[in-house]
Each structure stands twice: as structure tokens, then as C-alpha cells.
Amino acid sequence: xxxxxxxxxxxxxxxxxxxxxxxxxxxxxxxxxxxxxxxxxxxxxxxxxxxxxxxxxxxxxxxxxxxxxxxxxxxxxxxxxxxxxxxxxxxxxxxxxxxxxxxxxxxxxxxxxxxxxxxxxxxxxxxxxxxxxxxxxxxxxxxxxxxxxxxxxxxxxxxxxxxxxxxxxxxxxxxxxxxxxxxxxxxxxxxxxxxxxxxxxxxxxxxxxxxxxxxxxxxxxxxxxxxxxxxxxxxxxxxxxxxxxxxxxxxxxxxxxxxxxxxxxxxxxxxxxxxxxxxxxxxxxxxxxxxxxxxxxxxxxxxxxxxxxxxxxxxxxxxxxxxxxxxxxxxxxxxxxxxxxxxxxxxxxxxxxxxxxxxxxxxxxxxxxxxxxxxxxxxxxxxxxxxxxxxxxxxxxxxxxxxxxxxxxxxxxxxxxxxxxxxxxxxxxxxxxxxxxxxxxxxxxxxxxxxxxxxxxxxxxxxxxxxxxxxxxxxxxxxxxxxxxxxxxxxxxxxxxxxxxxxxxxxxxxxxxxxxxxxxxxxxxxxxxxxxxxxxxxxxxxxxxxxxxxxxxxxxxxxxxxxxxxxxxxxxxxxxxxxxxxxxxxxxxxxxxxxxxxxxxxxxxx
Numbered sequence: 001x002x003x004x005x006x007x008x009x010x011x012x013x014x015x016x017x018x019x020x021x022x023x024x025x026x027x028x029x030x031x032x033x034x035x036x037x038x039x040x041x042x043x044x045x046x047x048x049x050x051x052x053x054x055x056x057x058x059x060x061x062x063x064x065x066x067x068x069x070x071x072x073x074x075x076x077x078x079x080x081x082x083x084x085x086x087x088x089x090x091x092x093x094x095x096x097x098x099x100x101x102x103x104x105x106x107x108x109x110x111x112x113x114x115x116x117x118x119x120x121x122x123x124x125x126x127x128x129x130x131x132x133x134x135x136x137x138x139x140x141x142x143x144x145x146x147x148x149x150x151x152x153x154x155x156x157x158x159x160x161x162x163x164x165x166x167x168x169x170x171x172x173x174x175x176x177x178x179x180x181x182x183x184x185x186x187x188x189x190x191x192x193x194x195x196x197x198x199x200x201x202x203x204x205x206x207x208x209x210x211x212x213x214x215x216x217x218x219x220x221x222x223x224x225x226x227x228x229x230x231x232x233x234x235x236x237x238x239x240x241x242x243x244x245x246x247x248x249x250x251x252x253x254x255x256x257x258x259x260x261x262x263x264x265x266x267x268x269x270x271x272x273x274x275x276x277x278x279x280x281x282x283x284x285x286x287x288x289x290x291x292x293x294x295x296x297x298x299x300x301x302x303x304x305x306x307x308x309x310x311x312x313x314x315x316x317x318x319x320x321x322x323x324x325x326x327x328x329x330x331x332x333x334x335x336x337x338x339x340x341x342x343x344x345x346x347x348x349x350x351x352x353x354x355x356x357x358x359x360x361x362x363x364x365x366x367x368x369x370x371x372x373x374x375x376x377x378x379x380x381x382x383x384x385x386x387x388x389x390x391x392x393x394x395x396x397x398x399x400x401x402x403x404x405x406x407x408x409x410x411x412x413x414x415x416x417x418x419x420x421x422x423x424x425x426x427x428x429x430x431x432x433x434x435x436x437x438x439x440x441x442x443x444x445x446x447x448x449x450x451x452x453x454x455x456x457x458x459x460x461x462x463x464x465x466x467x468x469x470x471x472x473x474x475x476x477x478x479x480x481x482x483x484x485x486x487x488x489x490x491x492x493x494x495x496x497x498x499x500x501x502x503x504x505x506x507x508x509x510x511x512x513x514x515x516x517x518x519x520x521x522x523x524x525x526x527x528x529x530x531x532x533x534x535x536x537x538x539x540x541x542x543x544x545x546x547x548x549x550x551x552x553x554x555x556x557x558x559x560x561x562x563x564x565x566x567x568x569x570x571x572x573x574x575x576x577x578x579x580x581x582x583x584x585x586x587x588x589x590x591x592x593x594x595x596x597x598x599x600x601x602x603x604x605x606x
Contacts, residue, residue, distance in 0.1 A: 014389030014410035015215035045135025075398020103141035236391035249370035259364035321358035378417025399552020
């Protein structure tokens with residue numbers, strides 16, 4: 001029997017780690033990434049990765065139960081408790097595993113792993129590598145291991161490969177391909193991609209496999225100010241959506257409160273506030289205690305909204321600043337450059353001396369808690385399709401991610417997805433699509449057909465629909481910049497029905513512009529990314545309109561009350577009986593698709 005084949009799409013922490021584990025287990029692995037391996041959100045992550053370490057290595061008094069409690073609290077009651085338990089209890093094992101693959105964490109003077117404190121954590125449990133270059137250190141360690149595996153022939157590595165579609169096997173062809181077995185009507189069996197190199201390659205390439213793991217990262221490019229790199233265009237969510245997968249929690253988009261308000265919105269790590277930095281307004285007031293008892297160490301969504309509210313309160317046109325000068329004074333000259341070398345170098349390059357002056361900052365789109373709905377094993381609603389990392393929605397983050405849980409989630413659930421794939425291959429039976437505690441939760445979840453029936457007609461969602469008459473024609477000239485400005489204005493830190501409806505109308509008009517007749521030429525990466533962003537923008541706006549309350553990173557200025565909690569059979573709570581009924585209808589509707597790529601096995605006849 002030939003080795004089973006897993007295609008991994010994405011080269012952040014989840015994709016790299018899953019690739020290594022699958023190859024280690026003897027699986028034939030192909031890793032596709034649309035840029036170079038190092039182009040990912042993971043590589044830019046500064047803050048760290050959290051875990052309660054065993055064998056006396058944890059901070060005094062810290063426990064796994066405390067990590068669980070902190071995660072649940074940050075998630076504002078919207079987390080899946082079982083997913084959180086898995087994340088926190090399995091964290092230390094995956095930290096040890098990536099150290100085996102060559103990742104090295106910073107050590108203190110005694111030689112123990114150094115532990116830092118960040119906002120909304122009750123204890124110091126944040127591991128760093130290279131000071132404030134944790135993501136780069138983890139990514140580089142795993143990339144080195146992946147390249148070594150590729151050199152041994154254990155991994156097929158394809159860089160600069162943009163995946164345009166999932167290959168979907170369905171209907172009679174699927175029934176003929178498996179003798180007398182009960183199987184799902186739709187199964188993901190590979191990807192269609194185009195490799196973008198200077199010399200180019202003709203047409204699309206169909207790569208077939210036993211399963212696909214999407215680890216494509218986030219969607220920060222939806223917004224004008226973002227800490228995410230240019231590659232964060234929600235490709236995985238758009239791919240899964242077009243194939244018919246269920247998505248969830250799309251209204252929950254976290255804005256990091258301290259990105260530089262100049263240039264490319266370079267992120268100033270939360271660890272800087274953990275070390276003692278203070279937010280101040282133009283008058284020098286340390287204002288955060290006005291808004292939350294935890295002050296500068298309040299959860300990220302609170303800090304971001306507090307900044308926005310403070311500026312709205314008669315301070316339009318002013319700036320907010322991060323003051324780290326007190327750290328240098330307290331710790332001695334050179335401390336900031338030693339502890340935060342990346343930030344020190346970047347701010348200096350931009351003309352700031354943060355040992356002596358405050359840094360102008362702004363909230364910026366940072367992390368999407370929503371994504372492709374999965375269970376605790378990375379299984380989606382489609383057979384053969386797994387998801388992990390920021391592209392997935394495990395329910396672990398709820399309405400607001402706890403600092404330094406994102407890299408950890410990529411590790412834990414990337415590994416669990418590979419384990420699930422291995423179990424399925426060993427059993428020789430297909431899963432029928434995950435119906436996990438998360439997928440069965442009360443949260444708003446949609447499939448492609450469900451979305452079009454819930455808010456838009458099938459023609460509007462599938463084909464773009466007619467241009468809404470209420471939107472000025474000038475507003476309907478589509479561009480990435482225009483989309484980012486629209487989403488920032490109406491679907492950002494503050495939202496309301498009027499703004500969201502306006503955004504929905506403009507997006508529908510843009511879709512009618514972008515939908516083109518079929519053509520033989522391969523669309524450019526830029527064109528494909530733009531359509532992916534447009535798709536997920538519509539999904540996010542619809543989800544934000546549907547949630548008529550404020551919770552975590554989702555704040556409705558017209559519905560400021562939190563969800564009304566009611567007891568349900570689910571592990572997560574419903575916001576109201578009406579919302580629960582609506583969500584059930586979304587889940588119960590038949591999962592459909594727009595235009596999945598279909599194929600038949602070469603040995604079959606049509």
C-alpha cells in the first residue's frame with residue numbers, strides 16, 4: 001500500500017509543524033505556500049507563546065487551571081471550554097516538541113526558560129525567543145527542519161504556489177470510488193494551484209491527495225491599519241467557503257491596541273506594557289484606568305476600544321502614545337534594546353528614540369478569532385478537509401484571543417489535525433465531516449448556501465447581484481484600498497447597523513463588478529487575493545450584522561449589551577432564544593457550494 005498523501009497549505013507555525021509531524025509519521029507530505037516559507041504572520045509575531053511548564057519550571061503559583069481561567073475570561077464567555085482545556089493542558093508537550101525540531105527559547109541567568117507577563121494573564125507564563133522575535137525564531141527553527149526533511153525526500157516543498165481552488169469529489173463519482181462504504185457526498189481530494197515564478201508555468205496544476213490541511217493564516221488585509229503582512233488575505237477561509245465548508249465566529253476580529261501610527265503599522269508587543277509601559281494621551285494623562293480596573297494590562301479588545309473612545313471624546317485629530325521611558329529609567333540604560341531588540345531597531349529606523357520619547361500608536365487589525373469551523377481534531381464539515389491556526393475556528397479564543405495563545409493554538413491543533421488524519425488513514429474509513437461541540441455550538445455558523453439564504457439571495461451572493469441603488473456610483477469602484485477603507489470605517493473597532501448595512505451594499509456592488517465570465521487565462525495572484533478579501537468581507541459584515549449584541553472584540557454601538565446567557569446542551573452559550581433558533585436554522589440547512597473543482601479518478605468512466 002502506497003503512503004498516504006497530505007497536502008498542507010500555508011507556512012506559518014501550524015503548517016510547518018503539521019508538515020514535520022506528518023512526515024515523521026511516514027506520510028507523503030506536500031507543503032504549498034504562496035510566497036517564501038518565511039512570509040507569514042508567525043514570522044512577525046513578537047509577544048511570545050504561553051504554556052504552564054512542568055517539573056517546577058512554571059512561575060510560582062501558576063497552574064494549567066489558571067491558564068484555562070485566563071483564556072476563558074478573555075474569550076468573554078464565548079470559548080469552547082473543551083477546546084480551551086485541550087490547548088492549556090497539551091501546551092507543554094508541544095513546546096518540548098518544537099524544541100526537538102530546533103527552536104530555542106530565551107533563558108534566564110539560572111539557565112531556566114525565561115517567563116514573561118502579558119496583559120490578561122494572571123501569571124508570568126510567556127516564553128520568548130530572541131527577545132521580541134519569538135515568531136521569527138520559531139518559524140526559522142521549523143523552516144530549517146522542513147528544508148532538511150525536503151532534502152531527505154520526506155517532504156515535497158513548493159514555494160510561490162497560489163492555491164485557487166480545492167478539488168472536490170462528489171456525487172456518483174465518489175460512490176463508485178469506494179465499494180459498499182458509507183461516505184459523504186462531498187470530499188476534498190486535493191488542490192488546484194498556480195506556481196507564480198518569473199518564468200511562469202502554463203495553466204493550473206491539479207494536485208490530488210487523500211486530504212488537505214488549510215493553515216493559511218489570517219485576514220488582516222481587510223483593514224487599512226493592520227499588523228499583518230501582505231500575505232494575510234484570508235485565502236483559506238475563502239477556499240473552504242467556496243467548497244461548501246462551514247465557517248464560524250467571523251464577527252470576532254481582534255484589533256491590537258499598540259501598532260505604530262506611522263509606516264506599515266509595526267506592532268509594539270503587549271510584552272512592552274507587561275514590562276511597565278503606559279498609554280498616554282496628548283496631554284500626558286495615563287488614561288486607561290478610566291476605562292478598566294486593569295488599566296494598561298486590560299484585555300486587548302478593551303484597550304483598543306478605550307483608545308478609540310478616548311479619542312472620540314473631544315480629542316478628534318489627536319494621538320495616543322505608548323510611554324516606555326519609565327522602563328529604561330527603572331531598569332537601567334540599554335534595557336529596552338536588550339529586551340526588545342527588534343522593536344528598538346525598528347523604532348530607531350523610523351526616527352524614534354523610545355528610551356526618551358513616547359511612540360504614537362493606533363489600534364490595528366491583528367487576529368481573526370473566526371474562521372473555518374473545526375472540531376478539536378482540526379476536522380471541518382467536509383470530509384478530507386482539515387484546518388488549523390488562524391484560518392481555523394476551534395472555539396478556543398471565543399470572542400477575544402488571550403495574548404500569546406495564537407502560536408500555541410497553531411501547534412496544538414495542527415498536531416491534532418495530523419493525528420486525526422493518521423487515525424482515519426489507519427482505519428481505512430472516511431470521516432463524514434466534523435460535527436463537533438464547536439460545530440454544534442450556538443454561535444453563528446454559515447455554509448455557502450446558508451449565507452446566501454440568510455441575508456442575500458442566491459444570485460446576489462453567487463453572482464454579485466444588481467448594483468444597490470442606495471450607494472453612490474463613485475463608491476462602487478473596487479480596489480483593495482477602497483475595501484480596506486470601507487471595512488475600517490464600518491466593521492472595525494466600533495460597529496452599528498447603519499454602517500454595516502452600508503458596507504454590505506457597497507460590497508455587493510463590488511462583487512457584481514468583480515464576477516467575470518469564465519476565461520482561459522490564469523488570474524493573477526493579486527486578482528485572486530482581491531476576490532478572496534471581497535468574499536470574506538461580505539461574510540464578516542453579515543456576521544457582524546447578525547450579532548445584535550456586544551461581546552469581546554465585536555462591539556455594536558447600537559447594541560451595547562452583552563449576550564443574554566441561557567443554558568443549552570452545547571458547551572457554549574446562546575445569546576438569546578431567537579439567536580439560538582436562527583443559528584440552528586443556519587446549521588441545519590444543506591451545505592452547498594458555489595463552483596467547486598470536480599474531478600474523477602483516472603480509472604473511472606464518465
